[in-house]
């Protein structure tokens with residue numbers, strides 16, 4: 001960390017960072033450029049990136065095909081309004097998305113970010129039921145430990161404790177929650193796991209528009225992997241009680257878990273799905289809310305006969321062309337085999353952490369590796385240690401986790417996991 005960096009000083013005093021405080025003097029590093037899996041810092045050092053910039057930079061940084069797709073698009077137009085106008089990047093991306101998502105998912109609503117995609121999914125569910133003459137169905141049921149974004153609607157379905165609902169209690173809509181499943185990814189699911197969901201649906205289905213959950217992997221709310229059987233049961237319960245199922249694939253989508261979408265582990269289809277994060281390969285902010293013909297048509301034939309949402313930068317052509325390039329790149333590789341490679345490397349590299357006194361659990365699924373500690377880390381203390389080791393790892397709470405770009409070599413993966421072991425073994 002450079003001590004005398006006036007840019008950093010300005011930043012500290014004037015710019016908010018994610019979940020940050022102004023003037024708190026948290027460690028902060030200035031990145032000058034990034035290439036492949038490496039971040040180049042202003043002080044000349046370089047870091048191997050273990051985070052893919054929060055699930056998004058799956059092809060690494062500064063990728064020639066993504067760069068040239070964007071350069072080509074910028075020469076045509078960077079943006080044009082989407083009301084009454086359309087363009088090839090949006091059409092191409094929608095086609096690709098419809099191709100790779102579950103069969104019944106046939107329409108696409110583009111928006112700016114994951115949180116907005118979740119807001120849109122909630123509005124779709126409400127408008128669908130309105131169109132069906134069931135306008136009492138306006139509330140949502142979600143899982144504890146879930147994370148769906150930071151805007152108010154999305155926040156209302158995040159874990160009430162880690163999402164600090166108490167702070168916003170008079171503004172936030174109260175939703176229904178059930179305990180997150182405890183059945184592990186490789187295990188089957190017990191009656192006790194599913195009973196809470198069943199009970200809540202039985203009691204409240206007349207006012208519930210949809211169940212919303214992250215399939216298989218609960219991300220920012222705890223990095224928990226759960227059994228596909230739970231998802232199958234949730235699907236049947238939603239059908240039984242006349243409630244929609246929204247799957248938030250914003251973190252899990254585009255191969256990260258070893259399937260293109262995590263819901264494929266359960267062989268089920270959602271009614272509405274949200275994608276974001278890796279959609280543009282980490283180049284630009286873009287998300288999409290996708291749904292079935294049935295739901296789209298019900299909304300379109302209902303009152304007011306329109307879906308009530310329309311962002312200024314909807315389907316931004318630059319972002320869409322990044323999305324097209326990123327998906328074409330992913331599909332042109334043997335990505336499944338590659339994720340298996342990363343998975344086995346993470347298993348091998350992180351297994352050493354199981355022996356650490358401070359580790360509670362080590363788990364890996366696809367290109368996601370997690371070391372859960374017994375106590376929360378002190379971020380201000382531990383993060384500089386990772387940087388000194390030449391890796392970018394950003395833990396939260398008790399979780400030290402890796403989700404590397406898919407292009408990371410075996411050697412870099414080994415270096416990364418060894419650095420994690422090394423730092424954690426020096427922690428109290």
Ligand SMILES: *Cc1c(COP(=O)(O)O)cnc(C)c1O
Pocket residue numbers: 113114115116118147148149150214219220248249250251252276277
């Ligand atoms: C990150 C995330 C969001 C929010 O996306 P933003 O682009 O940060 O608004 C929503 N749901 C899940 C599962 C996420 O991981």
